[in-house]
Structure formats: structure tokens, C-alpha cells
Amino acid sequence: MTRGKPRPPKPTAAELDLLRLVWRLGPSTVKDVHQARLAERPDATYATVLRLMQVMHAKGLLTRDESQRSHVYAAAHAQDALQTNLLKDLIQKAFAGSGKALVLAALNDHVTEKEREEIRRLLRENSDD
Structure with a gap:
């Protein structure tokens, strides 16, 4: 068993697409990410982006700041x-x-x-x- 930094979880293709947006945008709300996603995929729904970002948070791909009404997500890994x-x-x-x-x-x-x-x-x- 190797010690040191844990390896980041592996994102799916859809998660990697959203991660690219979050890396580009910086810390963002789901609304921000959804708006950016619409430019690439006009069929992307807010609910799908929200659900995917919640899964990514649970997997450790995103962090979430819950101190404000609209949660702010950021990439957990560079x-x-x-x-x-x-x-x-x-x-x-x-x-x-x-x-x-x-x-x-x-x-x-x-x-x-x-x-x-x-x-x-x-x-x-x-x-x-």
C-alpha cells in the first residue's frame, strides 16, 4: 500500500466535461456552470447539471461552500x-x-x-x- 497523497477519483466523461468548465470558471454556482454548459450543449438541463455536480461532490471531485444560499462549487483537484x-x-x-x-x-x-x-x-x- 502506497502512502502520501490519495489519488484523485476518476471522473466519467460527463464529469470531466463539467470539470473543464469549473476549472475555466473558477468557484461557481450550479447556475453559472449550467449557463456555461448551455453554450456547448443547448439541451443541458439545470437539473442534470445539479445532479451531476452533487455526485461529483460526493466522489470528491468538487468541493462545496454551503455558507451562502446558492452553494458554490470548486474543483477539488488541480x-x-x-x-x-x-x-x-x-x-x-x-x-x-x-x-x-x-x-x-x-x-x-x-x-x-x-x-x-x-x-x-x-x-x-x-x-x-
């Missing part, structure tokens, strides 16, 4: 920490633990030429260290 955790799981499950295999798969089909040049620049900068 975006980079949660993404790193999800990436580690993806590398283990889909690429047999090989970060190189993940990068090669991404470079093969999912990177624009502009992004490739930026990656080359970053690699050159980091190889000077």
Missing part, C-alpha cells in the same frame, strides 16, 4: 494533477506502461504540423539542460 493521474492510467492500460508508445501514437495521427514544430522546439530546449 487540473494538471488530475490530468497527470488520468494519463498515468491511460499509459498503463492502453500502452503497457510505455510513455514512448503513447507519444508515438499521438504523433502518428493527432498532432498538426504547427504542434510538431512546437514539440521539436521544446525537445531542443530541454536537451540543453
Whole structure:
């Protein structure tokens, strides 16, 4: 059993969509998140957003400040920490633990030429260290 910081819970795809909004908006009410969600998904109902945010709070993905009439939710984990955790799981499950295999798969089909040049620049900068 490893000690240290507990790993953040794994969000579902729907939870991750809402987390992206909360990370972008900062601490927000359900109404704020629902309004932002409508821009992406016009069919999103307030009740669905509320229910999902309550589940996310119970799972430890969101914190909730209940000191005001409208509860204010915030991400319980930093975006980079949660993404790193999800990436580690993806590398283990889909690429047999090989970060190189993940990068090669991404470079093969999912990177624009502009992004490739930026990656080359970053690699050159980091190889000077």
C-alpha cells in the first residue's frame, strides 16, 4: 500500500466535461456552470447539471461552500494533477506502461504540423539542460 497523497477519483466523461468548465470558471454556482454548459450543449438541463455536480461532490471531485444560499462549487483537484493521474492510467492500460508508445501514437495521427514544430522546439530546449 502506497502512502502520501490519495489519488484523485476518476471522473466519467460527463464529469470531466463539467470539470473543464469549473476549472475555466473558477468557484461557481450550479447556475453559472449550467449557463456555461448551455453554450456547448443547448439541451443541458439545470437539473442534470445539479445532479451531476452533487455526485461529483460526493466522489470528491468538487468541493462545496454551503455558507451562502446558492452553494458554490470548486474543483477539488488541480487540473494538471488530475490530468497527470488520468494519463498515468491511460499509459498503463492502453500502452503497457510505455510513455514512448503513447507519444508515438499521438504523433502518428493527432498532432498538426504547427504542434510538431512546437514539440521539436521544446525537445531542443530541454536537451540543453
